[in-house]
Amino acid sequence: MFIQIKNLKKKFNDSFAVNGINFEIDKDRTLGLLGPNGCGKTTSIGMILGLIKPTSGEIIIDNKNLDTFKRDEILARINFASPYIELPKKLTVRQNLEVYSRLYGIKNRKERIDEISEDLNISDFFERKTGELSSGQKNRVSLAKSLINKPEILLLDEPTASLDPDIGDFVRSYIQNYRSKNKVTILLASHNMAEVERLCDSIIMMKNGKIIDRGTCKQIIDKHGRNNLEETFLKLARSKSEF
Amino acid sequence: MNFNKVYALGLRHMYLISNSLPRIIDLIYWPTVQIFLWGFISKFFTLNSEYYSNTVGIILTAAILYDFLFRISISFNMMFLEEIWSRNFTNLFIAPIKISEIVASLTFTAILRALIGMIPAAIIAIPLFGVSVFKLGMPLLFLLLALYLFGITLGLLVTSGLLRFGPSFENIAWASLFFLAPLGCIYYPIEILPNSLQIIAKGLPLVHIFEEMRSILISGNVNYFDIIKSISISIVYFILGVIIFYVSFLGAKVRGTLINMGE
Numbered sequence: 001m002f003i004q005i006k007n008l009k010k011k012f013n014d015s016f017a018v019n020g021i022n023f024e025i026d027k028d029r030t031l032g033l034l035g036p037n038g039c040g041k042t043t044s045i046g047m048i049l050g051l052i053k054p055t056s057g058e059i060i061i062d063n064k065n066l067d068t069f070k071r072d073e074i075l076a077r078i079n080f081a082s083p084y085i086e087l088p089k090k091l092t093v094r095q096n097l098e099v100y101s102r103l104y105g106i107k108n109r110k111e112r113i114d115e116i117s118e119d120l121n122i123s124d125f126f127e128r129k130t131g132e133l134s135s136g137q138k139n140r141v142s143l144a145k146s147l148i149n150k151p152e153i154l155l156l157d158e159p160t161a162s163l164d165p166d167i168g169d170f171v172r173s174y175i176q177n178y179r180s181k182n183k184v185t186i187l188l189a190s191h192n193m194a195e196v197e198r199l200c201d202s203i204i205m206m207k208n209g210k211i212i213d214r215g216t217c218k219q220i221i222d223k224h225g226r227n228n229l230e231e232t233f234l235k236l237a238r239s240k241s242e243f
Numbered sequence: 244m245n246f247n248k249v250y251a252l253g254l255r256h257m258y259l260i261s262n263s264l265p266r267i268i269d270l271i272y273w274p275t276v277q278i279f280l281w282g283f284i285s286k287f288f289t290l291n292s293e294y295y296s297n298t299v300g301i302i303l304t305a306a307i308l309y310d311f312l313f314r315i316s317i318s319f320n321m322m323f324l325e326e327i328w329s330r331n332f333t334n335l336f337i338a339p340i341k342i343s344e345i346v347a348s349l350t351f352t353a354i355l356r357a358l359i360g361m362i363p364a365a366i367i368a369i370p371l372f373g374v375s376v377f378k379l380g381m382p383l384l385f386l387l388l389a390l391y392l393f394g395i396t397l398g399l400l401v402t403s404g405l406l407r408f409g410p411s412f413e414n415i416a417w418a419s420l421f422f423l424a425p426l427g428c429i430y431y432p433i434e435i436l437p438n439s440l441q442i443i444a445k446g447l448p449l450v451h452i453f454e455e456m457r458s459i460l461i462s463g464n465v466n467y468f469d470i471i472k473s474i475s476i477s478i479v480y481f482i483l484g485v486i487i488f489y490v491s492f493l494g495a496k497v498r499g500t501l502i503n504m505g506e
Binding site for chain 2: 051053071074076078085089100103129145
């Protein structure tokens, strides 16, 4: 297993945001992290990124415990994109990518920046300030930053939120295509069920800080007797029991 | 420590400055205003007081040195706040960089920002008021070093507060130096303070720095023991500042505030 999460817990004040979750992700597979708002997805991602210290439990990446191994050596192999975080608005796209390529220790910076810019169609606004870009353009720049180090592990938090269907489809296709050409293990948190069905090999459903179901999309849909993942999500999110 | 990463973090802030003319003007504007303000106040005292003949030189030199301290501390805080305001905080803290590299980049970039403002102001004072801070000679470098270390320490303490309390701590960032100014004896000798406050003031490097500055300008005597004392006190505070910063960072990880730090 490339990523192992063992009995992970995070307590804020008196309540558990994440309460004893266990899951594993095989190398080069994509796992979807689903659940209603406040179910613990972001906290879980924060712990995997080393931004939040777990109350207890273990995060093991490629046989290295995140708590005891050198933080920067693990982070060099990971990256993250979310529409809820941004790159400095006053810097141009090129300047932002240059700064981050240096931070990630990329050796052939110019070639890598040119390559990723070409792939994501961001060359046209390369010299514009990031704050002047549209949501779709910003999203692609953010994705470029998250792939600048060719991460072995990519964490995506609602990568297509607030995008129009056309750009959303472009991003999904890009991720799908990127995954097929590169070895990358992806953890995708999303509320877009069609996106999850399209991109994920398997999913886990979270509620109240716990995992309430797991499997492939088809397995979970069939298990709950629904027609699609959206209906299954609604059934699980609205149910009072935790299965 | 990887200096390429330290450079990258600094580069991000230098790009920010070079991309914005208002920011460059802002950096130069305030120190220059300080020089004008204190230059004219000092001149007034010279014409109306016989306390000492070199009032302009002493007060203006003190203003320039104090402004250097102020710029260093504010620059350090500003660069950290920029990451919060631009919602870049998470991106930065998930990059493979050590906390020591973040501190180092803020420390080195702060002096660049401070010098952009201070050098024009110091030069303007020469033809306008006949005052040159460079008259302090070689000791100027040591006094600046002590101020630099203490300015960075104040920056570290304020950023520790930002990590601990979030962006709401921002106002403290602006006010932090004003809390210390009265005890720093920047424009007056330590004897002006009540005895009880003199004891506290002596625990700060500022008193030793500005007393030494006045001593050099008035009598021309350089007391290297006092200069070393001021640098040593600054180093002690700096080490304390670094420890508090690390503790605050670990505390922020426990509270989960790093992932939601934003406007």
